[in-house]
Amino acid sequence: MMEFNGANARRIVNAAAGLDPAYAGSELSPVVWSPTGERIAYIQFDFSPTLNGHRHSIWTRDSNGLDPQLVMTGTGLRWALYWAADGRIIYSFHEDESNDDAAHSLWAIKADSRTGKVEGSPQRLSTGFGAIDSLTVNANGKRAVFLRDNRGPQVFVAQFGKNERRLSAPYRLTLDENANQPYAWTPDSKSVLFASNRNSTLKIFKQPIDQTTAELIVEGRDVSIPRLNPDGSEILYMEAYRPGSVSTPLTIMRKSLAGGAPQEVLRQTAIRNIQCARIPSKLCLFHIQEASTTRFFSFDPEHGKGSEVARTETGEVNWSLSPDGSLLAIVGYEHPDRILFLSLPSGVVREVVVNDWPQLSNVDWSADGEGLFMPSTTSDSTPVLLLVDREGKARVIWEGQKYGLLLWAIPSPDGRYVALNLYVGETNVWMIENF
Numbered sequence: 001m002m003e004f005n006g007a008n009a010r011r012i013v014n015a016a017a018g019l020d021p022a023y024a025g026s027e028l029s030p031v032v033w034s035p036t037g038e039r040i041a042y043i044q045f046d047f048s049p050t051l052n053g054h055r056h057s058i059w060t061r062d063s064n065g066l067d068p069q070l071v072m073t074g075t076g077l078r079w080a081l082y083w084a085a086d087g088r089i090i091y092s093f094h095e096d097e098s099n100d101d102a103a104h105s106l107w108a109i110k111a112d113s114r115t116g117k118v119e120g121s122p123q124r125l126s127t128g129f130g131a132i133d134s135l136t137v138n139a140n141g142k143r144a145v146f147l148r149d150n151r152g153p154q155v156f157v158a159q160f161g162k163n164e165r166r167l168s169a170p171y172r173l174t175l176d177e178n179a180n181q182p183y184a185w186t187p188d189s190k191s192v193l194f195a196s197n198r199n200s201t202l203k204i205f206k207q208p209i210d211q212t213t214a215e216l217i218v219e220g221r222d223v224s225i226p227r228l229n230p231d232g233s234e235i236l237y238m239e240a241y242r243p244g245s246v247s248t249p250l251t252i253m254r255k256s257l258a259g260g261a262p263q264e265v266l267r268q269t270a271i272r273n274i275q276c277a278r279i280p281s282k283l284c285l286f287h288i289q290e291a292s293t294t295r296f297f298s299f300d301p302e303h304g305k306g307s308e309v310a311r312t313e314t315g316e317v318n319w320s321l322s323p324d325g326s327l328l329a330i331v332g333y334e335h336p337d338r339i340l341f342l343s344l345p346s347g348v349v350r351e352v353v354v355n356d357w358p359q360l361s362n363v364d365w366s367a368d369g370e371g372l373f374m375p376s377t378t379s380d381s382t383p384v385l386l387l388v389d390r391e392g393k394a395r396v397i398w399e400g401q402k403y404g405l406l407l408w409a410i411p412s413p414d415g416r417y418v419a420l421n422l423y424v425g426e427t428n429v430w431m432i433e434n435f
Helices: none
Strands: 025-033 039-047 055-062 069-073 077-083 088-094 104-111 118-128 131-137 143-149 152-159 180-185 191-196 203-208 215-218 223-228 234-239 250-256 263-268 271-276 284-290 293-300 304-312 317-321 327-332 338-343 349-353 371-377 383-389 394-399 405-411 417-424 427-433
Touching: 025 077, 039 077, 055 077, 055 088, 069 104, 069 118, 077 104, 088 131, 104 131, 104 143, 118 427, 152 180, 152 191, 180 223, 180 405, 180 417, 191 223, 203 223, 215 234, 215 250, 223 271, 234 271, 250 271, 263 293, 263 304, 271 317, 284 317, 304 327, 304 338, 371 405, 383 405, 383 417
Parallel strands: 077 131
Antiparallel strands: 025 039, 039 055, 055 069, 077 088, 088 104, 104 118, 131 143, 143 427, 152 417, 180 191, 191 203, 203 215, 223 234, 234 250, 250 263, 271 284, 284 293, 293 304, 317 327, 327 338, 338 349, 371 383, 383 394, 405 417
8 A cells, every 4th residue: 555646655564474385375366445445356366287187265344454354265266356335345266166158247345345254145247258357347337347358278280491590470270269279290390289278177189280289198187287297208297186185285297198098106295297318318397385484395207206496586486407416497476587597416506597588487498408499478478489598598490379378388309399388369349237
């Protein structure tokens, strides 16, 4: 809270205070005023290190941050919130957490503007497909306007030409409307391995880059993040049990690319990512997030968990293991303009600032281990893919359409191709009346 001229800024809510250690962090967004200006309402998103253990809740407090009142909880809560003039708190909700294609709805619940206490039960106002955001209601409460986002991640493939320093125009590999996210390639660089929520739950598919259909290769209870083992003979992946509890372990599984039954490698709570180096290295890593501490552990695909090999105190991170297994490249969300290079043999950490690119969110080593593929955005909201060397020098190798979104880029083992995870689709403005 602060005065209109910026003076007397003071913190009135700290989500980290009293946060359950099972959760890695929290976000408070959005924050809205009550009709009388006596209270605020906000959504608190507590993030767990599992795929399905998030906790979402709506709270109100007075303008000094005191007298917290819980309005409701539900993992389906999303990012739209408004406290209308008639006292109703209007919010968005994802109807079925087990189905990414399920409807997103607007709901309302009455709350006293002075005390924040709930009056009555929630009522559904509107429903449809596409996530809802940026909700506002006019002064007489007759009309509500919001964004409905029907974009989703898709797999695109681009190629480096001979003696070319930039990628060719990417073409779309996955042609359906499901969420499709690439994580690896087959060892021959001819097919992309990706996770998809086809049939409502996450599964793993393989699709040749010259074909329009994909082959289902792994089914399970919400499986994702397919990676290759060091010699490229097996797929490693994570399986979530969807119990609604952050304390239930996730499982790292393995399955031969040639077929056969999957086998369990290990179980561990709070796993966020897995990756292996390439032979002659035999190193495989996973990391877990514990509040601001990130811990990296080795594991053997055949024998399970090894030992802790490194840790950082950088909060939430994204990382990539160099192909030779010697170096971790780490990007932290707290300082998105810099890369931490962590030497696994020596434990030495070197920080590099990437000048002119303040927003870096993901990182993946190039096939030759000489550089990093890192998405970013220009000052006019154009997505780009950077190739960043070990000294932090960056050059643009691909530029997308303005206001687009590139999540990450996975190189093929031979270095000729890159699988891009791009968001495509529409975001439109909707209005409802007399609700």
